[in-house]
Amino acid sequence: METDCLFCKIIAKDIPAEMVFENEYASAFLDIRPNNAGHTLVVPNIHYRNILDIPEHVWLEVMKMVHYLTPRIKEAVGADGINIAMNNEPAAHQLVFHAHVHIIPRFEGDQYQPWTGTPYKEGEAKTVAEKIKNTLKK
Numbered sequence: 001m002e003t004d005c006l007f008c009k010i011i012a013k014d015i016p017a018e019m020v021f022e023n024e025y026a027s028a029f030l031d032i033r034p035n036n037a038g039h040t041l042v043v044p045n046i047h048y049r050n051i052l053d054i055p056e057h058v059w060l061e062v063m064k065m066v067h068y069l070t071p072r073i074k075e076a077v078g079a080d081g082i083n084i085a086m087n088n089e090p091a092a093h094q095l096v097f098h099a100h101v102h103i104i105p106r107f108e109g110d111q112y113q114p115w116t117g118t119p120y121k122e123g124e125a126k127t128v129a130e131k132i133k134n135t136l137k138k
Contacts, residue, residue, distance in 0.1 A: 007098035025061035038077035079105035
């Protein structure tokens with residue numbers, strides 16, 4: 001446990017939260033600033049900063065919980081859809097530096113806006129794909 005980590009304190013029951021589900025690997029609780037009702041965070045019970053340092057076996061357990069909870073949250077709040085999101089590092093708007101996945105119920109006409117994309121320039125996609133493929137060879 002990181003002594004200054006909000007989510008570690010929630011997992012340790014030092015700070016109250018609306019816990020939805022927990023097991024030996026991960027915990028799920030309602031976000032205190034939800035995009036919509038039912039917005040739930042799934043976090044590993046052991047502190048990892050984000051997806052860049054979480055071990056694969058722990059990540060898989062977190063995602064199993066996300067997979068289990070998503071249809072149940074959708075049904076419970078009567079959502080029309082669900083977003084699954086994870087912010088990693090400050091540039092991606094990570095605010096709490098304990099790995100966590102958002103399950104965000106969506107409703108027709110809600111105000112939560114998705115990303116807008118920008119098409120690649122001519123040849124740029126091929127260059128970027130090659131850069132990614134080259135990192136896989138290491």
